[in-house]
Amino acid sequence: MTATSFRARASQGATAGLLLALFLFPRVASNYWLDVFTSAFFYVILALGLNVVVGFAGLLDLGYAAFFAIGAYTTGILTTVYHVPFLLTVPAAAALAALSGVVIGAPALRLRSDYLAIVTLGFGEIIRITAKNLTLTGSASGIYGIPRPTVFGHALKTQQDFYYLLLILAIVTYLAMRRLEHSRVGRAWKYIREDEDAAAAMGIDPFRYKLLAFVVGAVVGGLAGTVFAVRMTAIAPESFGFMQSVLILLAVILGGLGRLPGVVLGAFLIVLLPEAMREFASWRYFLFGALLIAMMHFRPEGLWPAGRRKMPQSGRAALNGGDGR
Amino acid sequence: MNVWGEQLMNALVIGSFYSLIALGYSMVYGIIQLLNFAHGDVYMVGAFVGYGVLSAMSGAPLFVGLGAAFLFASLATGLLGLGVERIAYRPLLQSSRLVMLITAIGVSLVLENGVMLALGPSFRVMPVELPRSGLSLFGADVTYAQLAIIATSVGLMLLLDAFVRRTLYGKAMRAIAVNPTATALMGIPVHRVIALTFFIGSFLAGSAGVLAGVYYGKINFMMGFIVGLKAFTASVLGGIGSLPGAMLGGYLLGFLETFGAAALGGEWKDVFAFVILILILTLKPTGLLGRTGTERV
Numbered sequence: 001m002t003a004t005s006f007r008a009r010a011s012q013g014a015t016a017g018l019l020l021a022l023f024l025f026p027r028v029a030s031n032y033w034l035d036v037f038t039s040a041f042f043y044v045i046l047a048l049g050l051n052v053v054v055g056f057a058g059l060l061d062l063g064y065a066a067f068f069a070i071g072a073y074t075t076g077i078l079t080t081v082y083h084v085p086f087l088l089t090v091p092a093a094a095a096l097a098a099l100s101g102v103v104i105g106a107p108a109l110r111l112r113s114d115y116l117a118i119v120t121l122g123f124g125e126i127i128r129i130t131a132k133n134l135t136l137t138g139s140a141s142g143i144y145g146i147p148r149p150t151v152f153g154h155a156l157k158t159q160q161d162f163y164y165l166l167l168i169l170a171i172v173t174y175l176a177m178r179r180l181e182h183s184r185v186g187r188a189w190k191y192i193r194e195d196e197d198a199a200a201a202m203g204i205d206p207f208r209y210k211l212l213a214f215v216v217g218a219v220v221g222g223l224a225g226t227v228f229a230v231r232m233t234a235i236a237p238e239s240f241g242f243m244q245s246v247l248i249l250l251a252v253i254l255g256g257l258g259r260l261p262g263v264v265l266g267a268f269l270i271v272l273l274p275e276a277m278r279e280f281a282s283w284r285y286f287l288f289g290a291l292l293i294a295m296m297h298f299r300p301e302g303l304w305p306a307g308r309r310k311m312p313q314s315g316r317a318a319l320n321g322g323d324g325r
Numbered sequence: 326m327n328v329w330g331e332q333l334m335n336a337l338v339i340g341s342f343y344s345l346i347a348l349g350y351s352m353v354y355g356i357i358q359l360l361n362f363a364h365g366d367v368y369m370v371g372a373f374v375g376y377g378v379l380s381a382m383s384g385a386p387l388f389v390g391l392g393a394a395f396l397f398a399s400l401a402t403g404l405l406g407l408g409v410e411r412i413a414y415r416p417l418l419q420s421s422r423l424v425m426l427i428t429a430i431g432v433s434l435v436l437e438n439g440v441m442l443a444l445g446p447s448f449r450v451m452p453v454e455l456p457r458s459g460l461s462l463f464g465a466d467v468t469y470a471q472l473a474i475i476a477t478s479v480g481l482m483l484l485l486d487a488f489v490r491r492t493l494y495g496k497a498m499r500a501i502a503v504n505p506t507a508t509a510l511m512g513i514p515v516h517r518v519i520a521l522t523f524f525i526g527s528f529l530a531g532s533a534g535v536l537a538g539v540y541y542g543k544i545n546f547m548m549g550f551i552v553g554l555k556a557f558t559a560s561v562l563g564g565i566g567s568l569p570g571a572m573l574g575g576y577l578l579g580f581l582e583t584f585g586a587a588a589l590g591g592e593w594k595d596v597f598a599f600v601i602l603i604l605i606l607t608l609k610p611t612g613l614l615g616r617t618g619t620e621r622v
Contacts, residue, residue, distance in 0.1 A: 060426045107607035114422050118557055122599035133592050289434025296428040
């Protein structure tokens with residue numbers, strides 16, 4: 001008992017130290033590193049959102065960048081064309097992301113859940129191509145001149161402002177995800193992931209909960225998109241391609257599916273690794289692909305897994321019994 | 326000039342490519358329930374092997390070169406399929422679906438970027454040009470090349486159909502699709518049959534890759550990405566797991582896309598297929614020729 005409380009206290013101390021270091025970081029860091037870390041926080045938020053779908057509920061979403069794009073374009077269009085204040089665009093972006101999550105998720109999730117993977121992949125392409133073709137979304141050149149936001153009377157302008165904004169948002173998202181994970185809903189998701197039939201037998205409606213997971217992921221992605229739009233002040237369709245979705249997925253898988261500290265670690269890795277190996281830039285996606293395969297073969301539970309085994313070994317009926325369907 | 330007739334020929338050609346690729350998706354899915362995301366990239370590799378053979382044989386007569394490229398590329402991609410199955414998928418057959426799907430994404434990235442690293446990201450122009458001669462059918466100009474592509478594709482499909490229906494290996498494939506455990510208990514080498522399925526599926530995708538590469542004249546390491554997605558749509562449209570369904574779905578998608586693009590504008594061509602995919606999943610998820618009843622998870 002004392003051992004666990006010691007461990008808990010040590011990890012609390014480490015967390016507090018890390019947060020303090022992150023809050024003081026802008027005092028010592030150059031603008032370049034400030035920018036790198038701001039991106040890392042940003043991927044932390046996206047990865048935490050995707051983790052709800054992939055890690056908690058065990059579904060594969062290959063078009064996560066689409067929701068991120070929906071959020072970014074909603075804010076971009078509303079602020080530049082209709083001059084809506086930034087904060088009012090946030091609920092609109094969340095609502096649109098949720099709505100598209102339902103439209104895409106409902107037909108796919110009613111069937112086998114692996115159809116979701118390909119439907120989301122297709123959806124990601126639809127969104128990108130649509131953004132490229134419509135004049136409303138600025139065609140291939142995208143939307144630029146998105147005004148800097150004013151949040152509670154404070155205008156966000158400098159790199160430091162955005163560093164703190166994203167740091168705080170990442171912490172808030174993390175805490176929200178931790179609450180969600182241990183809630184009734186979070187437990188239901190994990191139950192479905194581990195054994196859908198057993199969960200259904202216990203009165204959990206797999207379809208409703210899977211759809212909820214998908215929509216929660218979509219909303220987080222949409223919200224991240226709104227912040228992306230005002231941070232970058234310019235957005236273009238090519239920021240929201242398939243590779244963006246793969247990158248976020250890799251962050252979730254690298255650290256440890258479903259495990260929040262692992263997901264944060266994964267997000268930092270995918271931002272910091274390319275910085276560390278700039279000279280191999282063209283090898284990046286090749287190595288990412290090889291990494292995905294190797295992870296699935298040797299460490300499907302991620303680099304920083306939870307204490308108990310997470311990946312079910314019994315979910316398939318291919319060769320180990322069942323009637324194969 | 327008969328514009329509609331020419332569009333019809335375009336639809337048949339593009340439908341042939343979709344059908345050939347969709348067959349591989351459907352076969353692999355039918356036998357091990359894996360959405361093999363890397364399948365579109367096998368098509369791309371086929372085009373590149375064909376390019377290599379044609380470049381090496383640039384002095385040879387056109388038909389000799391084309392024949393050699395076709396055979397060599399199909400066999401090479403068939404072997405590539407075998408290798409991918411052996412290295413990436415077989416050790417994971419007992420793992421969860423998510424693990425398999427993520428592995429397939431990894432294989433796709435490795436194939437695309439492996440070709441990109443080896444040969445560069447720019448488009449390559451095929452070193453042959455198909456003869457433009459042809460004939461007039463009901464006022465539509467049809468080239469012999471188009472007819473040859475359609476005939477080759479249909480021929481391959483008929484061969485596959487005969488193989489699956491008539492041979493012992495075909496029967497073993499159908500048996501595994503129904504119940505792998507019972508099949509293994511009957512003494513059938515399940516892994517060998519799965520490997521054969523990958524070989525045949527990849528062979529067909531590779532042959533589609535050469536044909537498409539020669540037909541369009543330009544190839545690129547990402548050419549399999551969208552085509553693979555569309556071929557998947559085709560196999561869902563026809564009913565995944567059903568081989569006649571995959572063929573039908575491929576041609577149907579070819580028609581819908583060609584005439585849809587003609588009506589709405591070419592820039593929406595790629596969106597069209599995905600809208601069909603989402604609609605079919607909503608309205609008739611078993612596809613046109615698929616088994617009825619919802620599938621058990």
